[in-house]
Amino acid sequence: MGGRGRSRRTQRKHFRDGRENVWKNNNDKSEPQQQNKENNNWQPFVAENAAFNEYYKEQGIVRPEEWxxxxxxxxxxxxxxxxxxxSSQFSMDLKSQLQDEFSKSLQIAGEAEGIKSLPWYPDNFAWQSSFSRMQLRKNKSLERFHEFLKQENEIGNITRQEAVSMVYLHCSWMYIEIILLLTVMCAAPGSKTFQLLEMIHQASDVGSLPSGMVVANDVDVQRCNLLIHQTKRMCTANLVVTNHEAQHFPSCHMKKNHENVSELGMTQLLFDRVLCDVPCSGDGTLRKAPDIWRKWSVGMANGVHCLQLQIAMRGLALLRSGGRMVYSTCSMNPVENEAVVSEILRRCGGSVELVDVSTELPQLIRRPGLKSWKVRDKGVWLASHKDACKHGRSGIVPSMFPSGQAHLDTSDDTNENPGAEIIEDGNSNNGDVDVLVPEVSSLPLERCMRFVPHDQNTGAFFVAVFHKISQLPVLQTKSNKHSRERDSDSDEKVKQGEDKDVNETDVSNADAGVLDEKAKQGEDKDVNEEAIADAGVPVKESDEELLDCNPSKKLRVESPNKPKSRAEKANDKRKLQIQGKWFGVDPVVFFEDDAILTGIKEFYGIKESFPFNHHLITRNSDTNHVKRIYYISESVKNVVELNFLAGEQLKITSIGLKMFERQTSREGVSTACVFRISSEGLPLLLPHMTKQIACASPADFKHLLQYKSIKFPDLVDDGFREKVSTLSLGCCVVVLNKDNEGSSDPPVVDRSTIAIGCWKGRSSLSVMVTAIDCQEMLERLLVRFETKSGSSDINCEEAANVDDAQVKDVSETVTTSDDVEVNKE
Incomplete structure (x- = not known):
């Protein structure tokens, strides 16, 4: 999504950056790539790291006999x-195919255990094979199964996702009736976001949208693009993708005295559910990323601890009272897991509790969180922060330890820090400390969930579920001040995909500064949560004055004859960005061209009951040259309006469901409506259409999918031919007549309805569906309409091999929704 010009150039440059090929021969990294090809002596990574063994044996993440x-x-x-x-239309067909076909065929072929459904996942919708991804690609006997996975994943009928990453969503959402607003922080690559969208769409009726929505955020532009690509398969109008540092995610806070507050019904963007899938060292993914073996060190976890804590605290600040937040990592390190959870509970006091989810998904094997652990830094084991100070480890913060206490005087050890003991070895000649007994946490960390690989043949994972009871307190203790300073020093600012002259750090700091100022003035009681969430983001008074993000304040107008200094220009640019001029991202604009909208509604016969007006947006500020029109749900519309009133603080990279596209072909321009329905928007719009619809027999429907374009005289069913002849030139919808009988006009649409977008020309009917979608639909129809003798009138492989050149009398082309050209007359 994006359009032309600066935004696309900004994003594309990141894909030109070269990346290290981690799969090349690890014995000689300096060997040229061409020489590697000639020698052809690739060897796998050495799955061994002495520091890894020593660290996790000492931490006791598994019992010694399990090591x-x-x-x-x-x-x-x-x-x-x-x-x-x-939520897929063919979900039950896919499950039956896995159970009845692939499960048996792979076992007969002697391919290990084949595939099996995960017993703990509801309704047998999650499956695991005994083959790795490399085996699926290389093993000839698995070729058909591998092609099945690739095709269904590309279409969106299945999602390839690690088993343990499916867990926490059900542990925190499976008993929720309605989710209004949900955010995923650090959301890429998108499999978890896709799963959340499935959940909120399951209960929605045909032609309607769920009341909830998902805001998915990631700081990296490349990962945002990957996230957009993954979630695009869901075809949802209930998703917003943003590009922010998660620890500084905007609150879209608006003053309560604003004139539009009563109409909007909210003054701040708060969420019912928050998922913090934070950046981590990733050693839980060693089985699929073996290069981590050679790179692993304890510094990887120590370096991200403060950032993880900042993101989690920001997530809690954006959470409504009564809501839940899930904190997760793909790391086994307690510094990234239990240490972060402990500090969250200490900072929040009684306003947040750790939820016990041990009774949910009983067939899932999980282990409780650790109550005690040590910290290692530069070859030295540290049992408490006092030890860190003793050894001069300034980069180690108190929140990394079970007690979370800062350095205390020795005289206070017995009273203030009873959890840590120092035992001297009597055989030591120098009397140095030889054995360190770590602190033991008094917090209920056993409620956390740890997943280790050998329990159920998975990766390693950590999950903690928080319940927000009340508003977060504002803590101003010395310990917290020290922690905030460390957080600020350790936080690495990522500024990808933005103009080099714009400092996003200043933008984030300005937001924090205004919130702190509001908290002092007592304008809004909810601002106290912002203060604690923005811990570690100190803002100078001069920065607050220069970078005020309050949209009600206008820029200072200078005399046109007085040139501005470089500093003044930079400040103006920062102000413009805060007020919504996000460089590299196209604007979000409500589409309100009454003439075009009226023409669309009349051409397709869209019912008045369908919420149409004020639900359409574009990403082009020039509304006279709009190419695509997107549809957004009611909940997304409310967030967009709030974002406008708050000064466009959200940097939105993707939003809405593509509903209409401008037809630019010669014949398309001459039609009554130049906007055609996209494949993504058709399922939502079809139940509300009364015109430009024709019901086709199974034979004609299959022929359309097979040959892509058919002359009117070649249509098999006379009734279908007559109906098509009455349609206006331009975009139309062809619905499969399932029972091969007469159908109402317009047809009744339900979950089993199968329809495709087509283009009616002067003498032919052409399909506007991608080749892979045509092939998938043909395969499903062949199973459904297979005759009793086990044969069918159309061969699927033959249909897949039909080339567009076989279609006769081709004179021009029509561009499909995915920019794929299909032949038509």
Whole structure:
């Protein structure tokens, strides 16, 4: 999504950056790539790291007698897992095919255990194979199964996702009736966001949208693009993708005395559910990313601890009272897991509690969180922050330890820090400390969930579920001040995809500064939560004055004859960005061209009951040259309006469901309506259409999918031919007549209705569906309409091999919704 010009150039430059090929021969990294090809002596990574062994043995993440099984499992490739999209039209067909066809055929072929459904996932919609991704690509006997996975994943009927990453969503959302607003912080690559969208769409009726919505955020532009690509398969109007540093995610806070507050019904963007899938060291993914073995060090976890804490606290500040937040990592390190959870509970006091989810998903094997752990830095074990100070480890913060206490005087050790003991070895000649007994946390960390690989042949994962009871307190203790300073120093600012002259750090700091100022003035009681969430983001008074993000304040107008200094120009640019001029991202504009909208509604016969006006947006500020029109749900519309009133603080990279596209062909321009319905928007719009619809027999429907374009005289069914002849030139919808009988006009649409977008020309009917979608639909129809003798009138492989050149009398082309050209007359 994006359009032309600066935004696309900004994003594309990131894809030109070269990346290290981590799969090349690890024995000689300096060997040229061409020489590697000639020698052809690739060797796998050495799945061994002495520092890793020493660290996790000392931490006791598994019992000593399990260590060998634990390590053996880590050295084996991760089995491939995937999930059926439960909201897909063909979900039950896919499940039957897996159970009746692939499950049996792979066992007969002697391919290990084949595939099996995950017993703990509801309704057998999650599956795991005994093959790694490498085996699926290389093994000839698995070729058909591999092609099935690729095709269904590309279409969106299934999602390839690690088994343990499916867990926490059900642990925190499975008993929720209605989700209004939900945010995913650090959301890429998108499999978890896709799963959340499935959940909120499951209960929606045909032609309607759920009341909830998902805001998915990631700081990296490349990962945002990947996220957009992944979630595009869901075809949803209930998703907003943003590009922000998660620890500074905007609150879209608006003053209560604003004239439009009563109409909007909210003054701040708060969420019912928050998912913090934070950046981590990633050693839980060793089975699928073996290069981590050679790169692993304890510094990887120590370096991200403060950032993880900042993101989690920001997530809690954006959470409504009574809501839930899930904190998760794909790391086994307690510094990234239990230490962050402990500090959250300490900072929030009684306003947040750790939820016990041990009774949910009983067939899922999980382990409780650790109550005690040590910190290691530069070869030295540290049992408490006092030890860190003793050894001069200034980069180690108190929140990394079970007690979370800062350095205390020795005289206070017995009273203030009873959890840590120092035992001297009597055999030591120098009397140095030889054995360190770590602190033991008094917090209920056993409610956290740890997943280790050898329990259920998965990756490693950590999950903690928080319940927000009340508003967060504002803590101003010395310990917290020290922690905030460390957080600020350790936080790495990522500024990808933006103009080099614009400092996003200043933008974030300005937001925090205004919130702090509001908290002092007592304008809004909810601002106190912002103060604690923005811990570690100190803002100078001069910065607050220069970078005020209050949209009600206008820029100072200078005399046109007085040139501005470089500093003044830079400040003006920062102000413009805060007020919504996000460089590299197209604007979000409500589409309100009454003439075009009226023409669309009349051409397709869209019912008045369908919420049409004020639900359409574009990404082009020039409304006279709009190419695509997107549809947004009611909840997304409310957030967009709030974002406008708050000064466009959200940097939105993707939003809405593509509903209409401008037809630019010669014949398209001459039609009554130049906007055609996109494939993504058709399922939502079809139940509300009364014109430009024709019901086709199974034979004609299959022929359309097979040959892509058919002359009117070649249509088999006379009734279908007559109906098509009455349609206006331009875009139309062809619905499959399932029972091969007469149908109402317009047809009744339900979940089983199968329809495709077509283009009616002067003498032919052409399909506007991508080749892979045509092939998938043909395969599903062949199963459904197979005759009793086991044969069908159309061969699927033959249909897939039909080339567009076989269609006769081609004179021009029509561009499909995915910019794929299909032949038509």
């Amino acid at each position: 060998d099984a634990f390590m053996e499992c880590l050295r084996n490739p991760l089995p491939s897992a995937f999930r059926i999209n439960s």
